[in-house]
Amino acid sequence: MAYAFFPGCVSKGGCPELYPAAKIVADKLNIELVELRDVGCSGAGVLSQEVSDPVNARTLAKVEKMGMTMMTICSTCQGTFTQANHRLQSDPEYRDRINQEYLASEGLRYDGTVDIKHFLWILDEEYGLDNLKDLVVHPLEGLKVAPFYGCYLRRPPELMVPKGFEGRKTVLEKTIETLGGEVVNTSGKGKCCGFPILSSSEDNSLAMCGDHTLEAKDKGANCMVTPCPLCHLELDGKQEDAARHKKQDIDLPILHLPQMVGLALGFSPRDMGLHKHLVSTEEIVNILEGVRA
Amino acid sequence: MEITLKFYRFSPGNGSKGDFQEYPVEIDESATVLDALMQVKEDQDSTIAFRGSCRTGFCGDCTMRISRRNRMACSTTVGAAQNEGTITVEPVRLITTTKDMMYDLDTWVYDKYKAVEPWIETDQKSPDKEHVVSNKVVQDLRKVMSCTMCWLCDEGCSTMVVDRKFVGPLALTKAYRSVFDPRDNRTEARLKNLSEKNGMWDCCHCYEASEHCPKGIDPTERIFALRNKAIKANAGIPTVRNHYRSFAKSVKSHGWLDEARLAIETEGLTNIKGQLKQVPLAIKAFRKGKRPLPYFLHEKREGRDRIKRIFEKWEENE
Ligand code: SF4
Ligand code: SF4
Ligand code: FES
Numbered sequence: 001m002a003y004a005f006f007p008g009c010v011s012k013g014g015c016p017e018l019y020p021a022a023k024i025v026a027d028k029l030n031i032e033l034v035e036l037r038d039v040g041c042s043g044a045g046v047l048s049q050e051v052s053d054p055v056n057a058r059t060l061a062k063v064e065k066m067g068m069t070m071m072t073i074c075s076t077c078q079g080t081f082t083q084a085n086h087r088l089q090s091d092p093e094y095r096d097r098i099n100q101e102y103l104a105s106e107g108l109r110y111d112g113t114v115d116i117k118h119f120l121w122i123l124d125e126e127y128g129l130d131n132l133k134d135l136v137v138h139p140l141e142g143l144k145v146a147p148f149y150g151c152y153l154r155r156p157p158e159l160m161v162p163k164g165f166e167g168r169k170t171v172l173e174k175t176i177e178t179l180g181g182e183v184v185n186t187s188g189k190g191k192c193c194g195f196p197i198l199s200s201s202e203d204n205s206l207a208m209c210g211d212h213t214l215e216a217k218d219k220g221a222n223c224m225v226t227p228c229p230l231c232h233l234e235l236d237g238k239q240e241d242a243a244r245h246k247k248q249d250i251d252l253p254i255l256h257l258p259q260m261v262g263l264a265l266g267f268s269p270r271d272m273g274l275h276k277h278l279v280s281t282e283e284i285v286n287i288l289e290g291v292r293a
Numbered sequence: 294m295e296i297t298l299k300f301y302r303f304s305p306g307n308g309s310k311g312d313f314q315e316y317p318v319e320i321d322e323s324a325t326v327l328d329a330l331m332q333v334k335e336d337q338d339s340t341i342a343f344r345g346s347c348r349t350g351f352c353g354d355c356t357m358r359i360s361r362r363n364r365m366a367c368s369t370t371v372g373a374a375q376n377e378g379t380i381t382v383e384p385v386r387l388i389t390t391t392k393d394m395m396y397d398l399d400t401w402v403y404d405k406y407k408a409v410e411p412w413i414e415t416d417q418k419s420p421d422k423e424h425v426v427s428n429k430v431v432q433d434l435r436k437v438m439s440c441t442m443c444w445l446c447d448e449g450c451s452t453m454v455v456d457r458k459f460v461g462p463l464a465l466t467k468a469y470r471s472v473f474d475p476r477d478n479r480t481e482a483r484l485k486n487l488s489e490k491n492g493m494w495d496c497c498h499c500y501e502a503s504e505h506c507p508k509g510i511d512p513t514e515r516i517f518a519l520r521n522k523a524i525k526a527n528a529g530i531p532t533v534r535n536h537y538r539s540f541a542k543s544v545k546s547h548g549w550l551d552e553a554r555l556a557i558e559t560e561g562l563t564n565i566k567g568q569l570k571q572v573p574l575a576i577k578a579f580r581k582g583k584r585p586l587p588y589f590l591h592e593k594r595e596g597r598d599r600i601k602r603i604f605e606k607w608e609e610n611e
Pocket of ligand 1: 446449450451452453461462495496497498499500501502503512513516
């Protein structure tokens with residue numbers, strides 16, 4: 001299996017532990033990642049579509065030439081790309097205009113044939129959770145994990161969870177179970193983490209972060225897992241501020257999806273970069289080591 | 294079919310918190326939940342209070358939480374709503390009631406609606422000729438005008454859960470209608486108004502509103518459109534404006550996002566208090582080996598000149 005790999009900015013920037021964890025895990029699974037280097041940021045829904053659509057069409061044109069599916073490791077990259085791809089695929093006139101105005105000078109054109117999938121979807125839809133299960137050497141026994149999706153992996157539903165792909169609504173839960181962990185469901189698992197309004201409305205942002213992590217904790221979770229590094233920036237990076245805002249301790253470790261997979265595949269917490277998180281991951285390391293001992 | 298209708302009763306002033314009352318109902322499964330409620334009111338208990346008028350999903354009156362899902366009573370069949378012969382009917386959760394299922398609409402709908410000044414204003418008192426609006430624009434506006442003010446988007450909104458003062462997607466959808474009407478000429482003042490506290494910048498663009506809108510209006514995209522217009526018109530709040538600018542500048546010059554610089558520039562370089570706010574997190578992150586590399590230490594991406602050209606072209610097109 002080989003994919004054109006779009007790592008996104010955050011996996012090398014604000015969450016530098018994510019990129020190596022994803023590479024190590026993909027390698028272990030025999031998934032070949034051909035990294036896209038000569039491409040731009042997806043725009044993360046912040047840049048105006050008028051400029052991010054051409055930038056993303058350029059990326060997709062390059063992937064199209066490679067004849068591969070594109071893999072992302074970020075809910076936000078995935079959402080932005082799926083939406084851009086939808087506009088480009090469903091409106092040939094629009095696509096032609098972007099091809100002519102922006103891509104032709106570089107000898108590129110996009111014909112609208114590329115498929116884009118998050119690593120989480122690939123695990124279930126292409127790799128197969130049963131095959132993943134066969135490789136688990138350290139089941140996450142005793143670990144109670146709260147799934148947290150990130151908005152853009154679920155909405156808008158007609159694009160992110162189309163007919164025939166309904167499994168995407170519960171794939172994170174299934175993955176946790178496949179790896180031997182126990183799922184802790186929260187009402188906010190599909191909601192916004194608060195990151196997008198951190199600069200405009202900090203109080204509301206921290207309230208969201210606090211609500212999600214405290215609910216998980218109240219329900220007995222030892223950690224939370226997310227396929228979105230922007231959610232991680234909020235849920236891990238801003239958790240201390242959220243605790244202050246809520247006037248309560250939280251201390252809930254937040255894992256990136258590939259880290260959780262890697263731990264079950266036998267990699268050490270250090271290999272997976274758990275020491276780089278702002279919220280201490282000691283408790284889960286202890287639980288896992290207790291089981292391994 | 295025979296069903297048990299569990300209907301939420303609440304009377305202000307009697308000190309109770311509200312509770313369910315059960316009514317047995319014999320009704321066809323293809324009838325709507327609103328039909329069932331009317332049947333109870335006519336045949337069994339005239340004191341139950343709920344809203345509903347058009348019965349065709351047109352007036353937005355009959356929003357309820359039916360068997361634990363928020364929906365319109367007139368567009369939900371008894372067959373679809375029942376769960377082992379029981380249907381529960383209760384108020385949606387983020388809105389207060391004055392009795393049973395009667396919502397306090399002034400507080401939650403009309404005040405917010407009024408706050409966005411949902412009308413058209415022009416300079417000309419009496420136009421000297423017809424103001425022709427293109428078909429394309431009318432089609433777009435008609436979609437927005439089909440909003441029934443059912444409140445399902447506000448009820449599903451992520452921000453509303455943590456801050457009820459947020460103006461909300463319903464009112465912002467109405468605001469779109471005024472801002473994007475070419476006959477209106479108060480665009481700048483409107484965008485400024487929408488950028489006030491509890492305004493459109495509190496939306497976290499989670500697409501919940503779009504998922505919940507029964508009319509397919511896509512409120513989230515409408516809010517995006519309003520905000521993009523505000524950025525262009527230089528009307529947003531300063532930190533957000535800086536955030537957008539810095540984001541675009543970073544991608545334009547390096548092809549990707551420079552988060553360290555984004556955080557600094559968002560607060561504004563001369564905003565000392567804002568800058569100091571960043572320091573504790575930056576130190577902690579740095580100790581953990583997490584500090585994002587400044588852009589000049591990132592590997593140079595090969596395509597960045599090409600991406601820069603796309604930005605330049607876009608700016609030319611503006
Ligand atoms: S997109 Fe914005 S307005 Fe809509 S539900 Fe989410 S936060 Fe609320
Ligand atoms: S935008 Fe949609 S969900 Fe919101 S009030 Fe209008 S019709 Fe209802
Ligand atoms: S009664 Fe009018 S929308 Fe239901």
